Amino acid sequence: MKKLVNSKQMKAIDAYAIHTIGIPPLVLMENAAYSVVSCMEKSISKEDIILVVCGSGNNGGDGLAAARILLNRGYQVDVFLAGNPAHLSEETATQLKILENLEMVIWNHLEEVNFANYTILVDALFGIGLERDIEDEQAAVIAEMNTHEGIIFAVDMPSGISADDGKVKGTAVRADYTVTFGEEKVGQILFPGSEYCGTLVVTDIGFPPSAVDSVASEFYRYEKMDLARLPWRRAYSNKxxxxxxxxxxxxxxxxxxxxxxxxxxxxxxxxxxxxxxxxxxxxxxxxxxxxxxxxxxxxxxxxxxxxxxxxxxxxxxxxxxxxxxxxxxxxxxxxxxxxxxxxxxxxxxxxxxxxxxxxxxxxxxxxxxxxxxxxxxxxxxxxxxxxxxxxxxxxxxxxxxxxxxxxxxxxxxxxxxxxxxxxxxxxxxxxxxxxxxxxxxxxxxxxxxxxxxxxxxxxxxxxxxxxxxxxxxxxxxxxxxxxxxxxxxxxxxxxxxxxxxxxxxxxxxxxxxxxxxx
Ligand SMILES: NC(=O)C1=CN([C@@H]2O[C@H](COP(=O)(O)OP(=O)(O)OC[C@H]3O[C@@H](n4cnc5c(N)ncnc54)[C@H](OP(=O)(O)O)[C@@H]3O)[C@@H](O)[C@H]2O)[C@@H](O)CC1
Ligand SMILES: [K+]
Known part of the structure; x- marks a missing residue:
């Protein structure tokens, strides 16, 4: 049996890990970024040119950290900060500062970015914090990403999919892979979200079991081991x-x-x-x-x-x-x-x-x-x-x-x-x-x-x-x-x-x- 969570429940698990257990959010972010890169490395090569598209929340922060890890490992990687720079979360601002110190290429406007130059995209626009329908410039960014021919890796959620019910909020990225953290989200199981995820990869980024157990969820699914629930057939029996x-x-x-x-x-x-x-x-x-x-x-x-x-x-x-x-x-x-x-x-x-x-x-x-x-x-x-x-x-x-x-x-x-x-x-x-x-x-x-x-x-x-x-x-x-x-x-x-x-x-x-x- 696998527990599934919505955005509120996942945020409560995050909050327990950070505030009750004392794990710094940047540690979780670093683990998240490493898990994205290790999933990517099964499909990419040093010939690829990678663009990481980041929002201003922590999903964007994961993307910025992943860009740094890719750069450190010798990949060709640029960043497009598509979120509002005035709304950067604390952790995301820290990640951005590190990239600036490393003198990475960071695009800030859609007009500057030529998507055709890139063979791989990383979607780190929105994760479980998506709260309203996507419109205007952000929608235009997603439209560009969806016409791209290379592989798209989504960080935690395909941006635009609601983690709560799998619905498209205005528009959404059609990912080839989605690397999600800790628990599977309801919106990754229900359609259309399930289809937008592509292959779903669930990774451990260091949430202690007590953090997961501290949050009750009404949602779950079965897996093969649940076939053991089949009624036992007594040997001494008749029809x-x-x-x-x-x-x-x-x-x-x-x-x-x-x-x-x-x-x-x-x-x-x-x-x-x-x-x-x-x-x-x-x-x-x-x-x-x-x-x-x-x-x-x-x-x-x-x-x-x-x-x-x-x-x-x-x-x-x-x-x-x-x-x-x-x-x-x-x-x-x-x-x-x-x-x-x-x-x-x-x-x-x-x-x-x-x-x-x-x-x-x-x-x-x-x-x-x-x-x-x-x-x-x-x-x-x-x-x-x-x-x-x-x-x-x-x-x-x-x-x-x-x-x-x-x-x-x-x-x-x-x-x-x-x-x-x-x-x-x-x-x-x-x-x-x-x-x-x-x-x-x-x-x-x-x-x-x-x-x-x-x-x-x-x-x-x-x-x-x-x-x-x-x-x-x-x-x-x-x-x-x-x-x-x-x-x-x-x-x-x-x-x-x-x-x-x-x-x-x-x-x-x-x-x-x-x-x-x-
Ligand atoms: N917390 C943790 O410990 C960990 C979190 N982790 C990661 O963080 C992610 C959650 O981060 P999050 O809560 O910051 O939300 P996120 O998905 O980045 O979106 C919020 C941003 O989007 C914006 N925005 C929203 N809707 C919008 C719209 N329709 N159109 C336009 N803008 C919109 C909103 O902007 P604002 O409302 O401020 O204008 C805000 O800037 C999670 O999925 C995982 O990847 C991991 O690192 C592990 C540890
Ligand atoms: K995303």
Whole structure:
């Protein structure tokens, strides 16, 4: 598990190291500069001509110190002080004085600098201290840097990317490498920041563990060693030991979603998977997945005691229920969901059409139009404890009755609204999914853009259900499930490629992930 921090938390770690422990800021700055240079030295040569672009804050100070180290080591290096000289921080002023004493070339105005003369750029304009949108001269500097053809090394953050949420503040440097200090920043994990970072290199610049531990953070991500969290499989076992999953899915002609969800549940270790669907899907599902038990219902007879009893029995014998994949949004599908929700006392995985059905239902009440709070409360009151909702951004927009662009722009704030006063777990599916429960925020760092293909969401539901069926708590299952799903997608991309891979390749990838082959 890796802790992630926002700018406020990182500044608090800096402050603890400096003021409580007594490490002089210039020591940290020197270490930061050395770590930037040692990363650069893996890619540069003495033939390169390097320009270090510096702002007036401490990020600029890191850049000035790096320029000095490069000069000392015999590299050809100039400096462009693009920040306001009247605003130099104390440490940055010290670094500048040293460079002046060394008679280094220091440009002060954009018009003086010919970027084409340089083969390598170092971006030390802004780090975690970026506070407002970049405009005017600073924006022009970044525009010049982004048209440059050589390698760009960013110091701590690509300038213009918010360390808090990965958003571009006006404009931002597109780096090839970002050398960051101490802890990974939230804005380096979320998009678009993650993409602007290029290759992210995390370096130790001497923050003592006590400084890091002194600051709590709600953000973290998993890494490979977190696969050890997988539920332990007892030797003395039978299929009942590993739980029973019910998948309520697949309207007429939509059996594929039910199949992918059920297959993924089996491949993640569920003991038994039952699919509740319509009779017309029976033959195809039995042919595709004979291991699954089928219960078929007749949507035209939902008011009869017999059909209701069938649903009640199936719900009653399950440990976890997936509702939604390929279900459609008809009134009959809503009725099935109403019965399942009424009878269920185990966690549900609410996905796809189940979310769309809830959104449509809310829209029938004038009071609920645009009232996100009321909608989320209603969900909380009607769904069993431990339920996981897995909306992608469009589904979430419908559910909350808000523009999708607002949700995309404010993913972390959206997570805060979703988890306020609720027992539900939210998986906000995006290129970097956020799993949110109470005050904790898990940011997922596995997966790739090849997974943006039909059916991968169905696969995720099966993985989550299987983990819960094997005894995991819902929040842990959601985090680990999202992580495993992404890793399985990475295996699929490596075996096929990001263009050709399809959802069933992600299911096949589970074998390597769960078999410890990655
Ligand atoms: N503290 C430490 O111990 C350590 C810190 N370290 C390093 O320091 C970095 C943080 O330094 P920081 O806090 O000085 O902030 P930083 O990123 O340089 O930016 C502030 C400057 O930018 C300016 N500015 C901001 N927004 C702007 C805008 N939109 N448009 C224009 N100007 C804007 C702002 O100007 P002002 O608001 O004063 O006009 C101010 O001058 C950190 O990322 C790491 O690299 C390491 O050395 C390790 C030890
Ligand atoms: K920077």
């Amino acid at each position: 009942g030991t590993f739980g029973r999953v019910l998948i309520v899915a697949g309207a007429k002609n939509m059996s594929g979603a039910a199949y992918l969800s059920a297959l993924a549940a089996y491949r993640t270790g569920a003991g038994l998977v039952e699919i509740m669907t319509v009779e017309s899907n029976r033959l195809i599902l039995q042919g595709q997945l004979p291991e699954a038990i089928l219960t078929t219902i007749n949507p035209d007879l939902l008011d009869t005691t017999e059909e209701k009893e069938k649903i009640k029995q199936a719900v009653g014998r399950s440990d976890v229920i997936v509702m939604g994949p390929g279900l459609g949004v008809s009134d009959k599908a809503k009725k099935v969901l109403d019965f399942v929700t009424l009878y269920a006392q185990v966690p549900l995985i609410v996905d796809a059409d189940a979310i769309n059905i809830a959104a449509r239902y809310f829209n029938t009440f004038p009071l609920m139009r645009g009232n996100t709070c009321l909608r989320l409360n209603e969900l909380n009151n009607s769904l069993p404890k431990g339920t996981i909702l897995t909306p992608h951004l469009l589904e979430l927009a419908r559910l909350m009755d808000q523009p999708a662009s607002d949700i995309q722009d404010n993913l972390l704030k959206t997570a805060d609204s979703c988890t306020k006063d609720t027992d539900l777990v939210y998986v906000l599916k995006d290129a970097r999914s956020v799993v949110a429960y109470e005050d904790e925020r898990y940011l997922n760092y596995s997966g790739n853009n090849g997974m943006a293909t039909a059916g991968t969401g169905d696969v995720l539901t099966g993985i989550l259900a299987a983990l819960i069926a094997q005894g995991m708590d819902s929040f842990e299952a959601a985090k680990l499930g999202v992580y495993i799903h992404g890793l399985a997608g990475d295996v699929a991309a490596a075996k096929k490629n990001r263009y050709s891979m399809i959802a069933s390749d992600v299911v096949n990838g589970l074998e390597d992930v769960l078999g410890g082959m990655i």
